[in-house]
Amino acid sequence: MALAAAGLLMVSGTCTSSAQGRGTAGPAGESGGLSGTAACPGLDGFSCATLTVPLDHSGAVRGRLGLKVAMGDNVDAPKGVLLFLTGGPGQPGVPFVEGIGKAMAPVLKDYRLVMIDQRGTGGTALQCPGLQEQMGASDLTPPTADAVRDCAAAIGPNRRFYATGDTVADLELLRRALGVRKMTLDGVSYGTYTAERYALAHPGRVARMVLDSVVPQTGYDPMDLAAMRAAPRVLRQACESIGCTTDPAADLAEVVATYGNGVDVLDAITTWEFVDPDYADMIDALHQAAEGAPGLLNGLIQGTRQGNAASAEELSQGLHAATLCLDGHYPWGRSDAPVAGRRDALEKAAGELTPADHGPFDAATATGLGSMLSCLDWPRTPAPPLPAAHRRLPGVPVLLLGGDRDLSTPLEWLYDQKKLTPHAEVVVVHGAAHSVQSRATSDEGRQAVHDFLLGR
Structure with a gap:
């Protein structure tokens, strides 16, 4: 969204009063x-x-x-x-x-x-060390299935209370x-x-x-289709503001079609707005890659991944996954859907997408984002009611x-x-x-x- 990268700078001034962990033994019911x-x-x-x-x-x-x-x-x-x-x-x-x-x-x-x-x-x-290391402060970086399953196991059955x-x-x-x-x-x-x-x-x-x-x-779309469709508008507005002479929307479409790296590119562009809302280096990198020289773009992708590193205390990917999986609607349904049929449902949804849905990106981008994959392999969990x-x-x-x-x-x-x-x-x-x-x-x-x- 990136919901994880909420855009607030870490500052000093914290409380030191004790806070209990994931649920210590004690009477149920209202708090004191x-x-x-x-x-x-x-x-x-x-x-x-x-x-x-x-x-x-x-x-x-x-x-x-x-x-x-x-x-x-x-x-x-x-x-x-x-x-x-x-x-x-x-x-x-x-x-x-x-x-x-x-x-x-x-x-x-x-x-x-x-x-x-x-x-x-x-x-x-x-605390989910594997998932935390892989995703950092992003919710678009794809995690491994093992990291997702290990995280859910570490939280245990109490994951339904987040x-x-x-x-x-x-x-x-x-x-x-x-x-x-x-x-x-x-x-x-x-x-x-x-x-x-x-x-x-x-x-x-x-x-x-x-x-x-x-x-x-109404909730977050784990395919992030609105952002994909908005990318040409945002990049062209940024290009106009800095007086660039390229068409970053056309370059973006060419890059995704040529390299099949839509997930990496969307993740990097979404992160780049926190670095520079004019997207100057990103626009240049997209143009070079569209012209056959992807080195700068690959460097920016790698740099944004490294820059997204964050501890669980700064942004807990365990909480992030637990909440999105419980709140979300996915091609397979909600968190209480059987795991066995989820991938088939995801592939079916991918086959139904059209270019009008995902803009310059592709169906593989829509179905390969971290926001989707974090819940694809999340164990079956009772789904709470939604308004x-x-x-x-x-x-x-x-x-x-x-x-x-x-x-x-x-x-x-x-x-x-x-x-x-x-x-x-x-x-x-x-x-x-x-x-x-x-x-x-x-x-x-x-x-x-x-x-x-x-x-x-």
Whole structure:
């Protein structure tokens, strides 16, 4: 999407309160709320605590998780709690509170900023060394089947408790522990999907929402077809902005057709937006490869793979796989489909694709991405219920924010979500890529967020 590469820079200022792991023995049922509240070390104006939540919100399986939380000390903020949700799935929240606090400084006299390490991230990160090494911070890099199966085995049967719905239930316990009637939600990338799911589950508990780099509530397409179709538009816009004289869309089509490397190229292009939203080196590399000299492109592909290296504490690929497999719809169905028939279903779906579906890429790209392969070999797991696909968000003010150079969550997704958002304001920042609030050079998007949150 790349949902994993959520676009937030790692910053200092973390909580050190203890967090329990994958579910220690203890009574099932609701949590006891926040505990261990103390000043966040090295971070002025914030307190850190642990939110204790049940591993299984139904109470059928015993166990608890301790999730780190950072909270602004301005408990009487007139506009209440602003819960900022990071992406992935798999990215923690608390390590980013200092940086997000600086970006949101103009509104923090009115709002109390709160961030949380969602279950399976940060201090409770699901550990899958093989999958982590192969995928790093990407969700498009293809993993091996062995790495996927080893990861699922390492997590064990508890992998069924890491769907977005489980995180939504955790957030409702957080709201109660904070003692507020409603929260304002600001989500980035996968954080937008979490925010949407929370609003659908608890419509009366949301005051307003910022959705930055939007994943629609209908879910993520593991074939990434919207990004494939958007690539020509994005590359041509970037080319025009830097005055290049080539046609990067034609070059892209030629490269994929000649070298059959669509998965590698899409992975590299999607990652490159975090390096340079003008895609200058990538455009040059595509042109050289189309002319028969793929050396520069191959170097960029290898470089992006190396640059995507990340620890589980930075972005847990175990949590990433567990959540996407539970939440997703695949050619074979959902996570409870028998493993034996999945590959046949995938091959059948590939045969039904047309060039209009995948643009300059090919069917092999659509069916060979890490977002697909991570779940192809994921063991059969009970699938949690999902909200009705076309339920509309509650009628609260919503800001939909995106960059027109974003391939991780292309603008087409933003407009898909707009159809299901009754009171949507849309702001598109030209020249910006993924995660507008934290990464865009222009202040246009951040100013739009500030004005929206302050009701201007």
